[in-house]
Amino acid sequence: xxxxxxxxxxxxxxxxxxxxxxxxxxxxxxxxxxxxxxxxxxxxxxxxxxxxxxxxxxxxxxxxxxxxxxxxxxxxxxxxxxxxxxxxxxxxxxxxxxxxxxxxxxxxxxxxxx
Amino acid sequence: xxxxxxxxxxxxxxxxxxxxxxxxxxxxxxxxxxxxxxxxxxxxxxxxxxxxxxxxxxxxxxxxxxxxxxxxxxxxxxxxxxxxxxxxxxxxxxxxxxxxxxxxxxxxxxxxxx
Numbered sequence: 338x339x340x341x342x343x344x345x346x347x348x349x350x351x352x353x354x355x356x357x358x359x360x361x362x363x364x365x366x367x368x369x370x371x372x373x374x375x376x377x378x379x380x381x382x383x384x385x386x387x388x389x390x391x392x393x394x395x396x397x398x399x400x401x402x403x404x405x406x407x408x409x410x411x412x413x414x415x416x417x418x419x420x421x422x423x424x425x426x427x428x429x430x431x432x433x434x435x436x437x438x439x440x441x442x443x444x445x446x447x448x449x450x451x
Numbered sequence: 452x453x454x455x456x457x458x459x460x461x462x463x464x465x466x467x468x469x470x471x472x473x474x475x476x477x478x479x480x481x482x483x484x485x486x487x488x489x490x491x492x493x494x495x496x497x498x499x500x501x502x503x504x505x506x507x508x509x510x511x512x513x514x515x516x517x518x519x520x521x522x523x524x525x526x527x528x529x530x531x532x533x534x535x536x537x538x539x540x541x542x543x544x545x546x547x548x549x550x551x552x553x554x555x556x557x558x559x560x561x562x563x564x565x
Contacts, residue, residue: 373556379558380556386552386553388552437554441495
C-alpha cells in the first residue's frame with residue numbers, strides 16, 4: 338500500500354519570501370512522486386515528478402523538490418513566492434505492483450500576502 | 452503530453468436522475484482513469500477504465516452507481532446514477548502516458564445535485 342501525508346493543510350507566506358510545503362510518503366516499493374497544483378476553478382497541473390533519477394527535481398515556475406529516502410520525504414520549495422502561486426497543492430505517490438495508481442495527499446492551500 | 456476534454460464542464464441535476472460525463476483524449480492511450488473530488492477534499496480514484504473490458508473499481512465504488520464505458524483508446528464515459536446531493540463533486544478524467552511516466556488530467560466536470 339502507498340500513501341502520502343501532507344503535513345500542512347494551509348500555508349501563508351508573504352510575496353517574495355520562500356515557500357515550503359511538506360510531504361511524507363509511505364510505499365512498499367520504490368515510488369514515483371509528484372506535485373500537482375490546482376488553481377481555483379482550474380484543472381490539475383503537474384509541477385514536477387521524481388522517478389528514481391536525480392533526487393533534486395526542478396519543476397515549472399521555479400519550484401523544486403528533494404526526494405529523501407531516509408526521511409521518506411518529498412518537500413516542495415520555492416525561493417520567492419509570487420501572488421500567482423496562491424493555489425491548492427497536492428503531493429501524489431504511485432508505485433508498487435499497480436504503479437499506475439495515484440494516491441493523493443489531502444492538499445495544502447497556499448495563500449500569498451502582498 | 453495529452454490534451455483531454457470533458458463534457459459537460461458543469462451541470463446542476465435533480466436528485467434521482469443520472470448524468471453521463473464524456474472524456475476525450477487527443478491521442479490513443481492505454482490507461483484512463485476517473486477521479487472524484489468532493490468539495491474541499493482531495494482526489495479519490497473511482498475506477499480504471501479498461502478498453503474492451505469492464506472497468507476496475509476501487510473500494511467503495513460500484514458499477515451500478517458509476518457505470519463506465521471505454522469503447523476505444525481515446526474515449527470514455529462515466530455515468531453517475533440515481534444521484535443524491537452527496538454526489539456533488541468534481542469528476543476528473545485522467546490518462547497515463549507511459550512515455551512520460553505521468554498522468555494528465557482533464558479540466559473536470561463540476562456536478563451539483565439538488
